[in-house]
Amino acid sequence: MPDTASPQTTGPDSAAGYQPTERTVPTRSRDRAAYDRELVHSILDEAYVCHLGFVRDGSPVVLPTLFGRVGERLYVHGSTGSRPLREAGRTDPGLPVCLTVTHVDGLVLARSAFHHSINYRSVVVHGVARTVTDPKERRTALDAIVDHVVPGRSADSRPADEKELAATAVIRLDLQEVSAKIRTGGPNDEPRDLELPHWAGVVPLAHGYATPLPSNDLDPAIGVPDYIAAL
């Protein structure tokens, strides 16, 4: 899968999709690129965590974190003491970030070592993250982050109080410079390799949920809510 180390790319221009930019211009594997908004949204929404990259003292830092989406805006939250969130608040006009989400759908086994790969769906968002200060937008963002973990959950939990809100920083990243990249299907073996005696194909990965485990201190009268059972 040499190509997965290449930059994420956007496809051709389209009024319905994200516009390509210099840094999302594809150098390779253009056929795997996508720019469709609904597709990008679906890949983002299926993820539990993103990988947020930023630059600190000239070096890259990549951290996993929860996130939420409201339309064309992504939100990340954290302690007001955490480094990237402090830096997003300090930097004018914001903190340059790259937010990436990846789903691995299958292992692609080719006859040749060279053509081994994975089936995957990824989204890469470039942009500048800015601290959210508007109280209403902060509430909306925090609800979105909780609902990103389990849809419907924010309405079935105690909202943050003033002290918790004061301890929480929220940053926003707009979906503008965005691309998706997708690989599907079987191995792309060389014609000369088709007669080799090696098994070739795809091992799909299966994702699911195990039985919810209630907290030890949960009132047994409180059953698993429908929105969790429906996962």
Next chain:
Amino acid sequence: MPDTASPQTTGPDSAAGYQPTERTVPTRSRDRAAYDRELVHSILDEAYVCHLGFVRDGSPVVLPTLFGRVGERLYVHGSTGSRPLREAGRTDPGLPVCLTVTHVDGLVLARSAFHHSINYRSVVVHGVARTVTDPKERRTALDAIVDHVVPGRSADSRPADEKELAATAVIRLDLQEVSAKIRTGGPNDEPRDLELPHWAGVVPLAHGYATPLPSNDLDPAIGVPDYIAAL
């Protein structure tokens, strides 16, 4: 899960573990940090892809990619035409990178929105990636990357030929500045929230494999090998 946006950290110094450095000194959630080599290796080895961060034109870039591990060395490969691999070869003494691996083990639902989290295991590696030029080490690295997808696979596939090797760049990142971070267990609700009527607990995520799908052009006499069936 505000804390997951905070830097990955290392624990106390230990001859058996990775040594903390300035940028891995914990600022928060020290109890979730780990520096044990075997633990770090196990988290790395369980992953299919890592997220590789580097800096391009002053901005961060985070890309998913396959990787392999040989002892205390990580390897990433790619087309000689891909941007980060070109830059690793051009830059002296190498390309500063941050390589991160994350497993999401469960969704943590607290009574309060604030204490929602996920159970996860992550590893963050800081360092400088260097292009591997030694032919023997390149072969070892490429085998490790294939075996990282499916252990045992490199011995059951056609090795790269000279043309494929010439098209493939390999970079190495040594495991020196490394930390793991782990969250397990149930929600950490505030005592005053325990009587609230919201379900609280953990929804574990289940990961597995579906039935392997042979290529359409595979000789039906070639069955699924044991090392795949054993996944």
